[in-house]
Amino acid sequence: MQIKIIFNGKYPGFGAASKRVQLYEKGLKLYNNDVEVVSINPSFKGFLFSFLVPIYLLKKLIKLNHHPDIFFVYGFGWVSKLIIILYARNKSGEVVFELNEKPYSNIGASRRDIILKYFVPLNLFCLTRIVYPLADGFVVISEALSGYANKYKSSKCKIIKIPIIVDFEYYQEKFNLKNSIHRPFLIHTGTPNNVKDGIVDVFKAVAIVINEYQIPLHFYLTSKMILPTVKNEINKILDEYKINSYVHFLGDIDDDTLFYYQKNCDLVVLNKIHNEQNKYNFATKIGEFSALGTPIVTTNIGEVANFLKDNMHCFYIPSNNPKAIASKMAYILNNKKDIAHITSNVKKLAAKEFDYKINCKKLAIFFSDIVKDKKSQQQTIN
Secondary structure (H helix, E strand, C coil): CEEEEEECCCCCCCCHHHHHHHHHHHHHHHCCCEEEEEECCCCCCCCCHHHHHHHHHHHHHHHHCCCCCEEEEECCCHHHHHHHHHHHHHCCCEEEEEECCCCCCCCCCCHHHHHHHCCHHHHHHHHHHHHHHHCCEEEECCHHHHHHHHHHCCCCCEEEECCCCECCCHHHCCCCCCCCCCCCEEEECCCCCHHHHCHHHHHHHHHHHHHCCCCCCEEEECCCCCCHHHHHHHHHHHHHHCCHHHEEECCCCCHHHHHHHHHHCCEEEECCCCCHHHHHCCCHHHHHHHHHCCCEEECCCCHHHHCCCECCCEEECCCCCHHHHHHHHHHHHHCCCCCHHHHHHHHHHHHHHCEHHHHHHHHHHHHHHHHHHHHHHHHHHC
């Protein structure tokens, strides 16, 4: 079976999206599929130029002249998705959309986002009422997204849930770097975000652990890209509680260095807050730290609640509650032997539920069924 993954972005690249697509490609190839990733990453950038992406996409598709069995689409707005569908119909291919968050739920605070917010109702209508009914399949990351896609799909369209995926074997590898590191520590990977990750409350919790529980906990972050308003709040916390020396911004680091910090951290806090985006998605970090057997402190918002059980695989905390976060962190740091069974459980869960080999086998069968259904329909017509 020939599969073209149409990816909206640089490939290979950094970030959860690129990692997920790499695992899709790698996993589907294990089951004798001919897989190629087509990266749609135009050189032009900026808000106004983003409207030219559909034209760039169409030109690239025409130039490549592909005839795959499956067009597996990751990302893009409704116009680009519609172009892919029309192109695929001309090439007798089936179109499957990857859906890992509720469309248009991630609205930021930039000038571009503020402008685009006014077009959300129109974009949603076009996406759900025009594009989604034309899809042949959906690959969703959560039960909530399965229900969402089911409302708009055609009766013949299929849906499969593929949760967060990780290369479990990779996270069991052992290697050492010579980086100096402070212990104990937790790490935040990715862009610090207060709307999605409640990062300000995490900083408050770290301050409480250091000052009230008297634990010299260090906090490493891989990115300094923080909105000015959030950065100001963080700086106030650092100054008020005098914890500047415990916070370390690593900046851009390669995958090996990132893995080193992930593997050696004492715990991770994923303070997901109540909003539309978190309700429908499933954080990739859960899969990564589960595979490492790292103690996880998180909220039970979204798909995570369907996999991780409190005090069995993780430690759930209420959102927007720095004292509760601090209490769990202190407990973990002071009782490492007592929580060993929890870290063991979550690693076993990751091997069973999140490994890419297991999930890509299901995905390969799903794609095969879509192609078989199409052939069966054609034979019936003939």
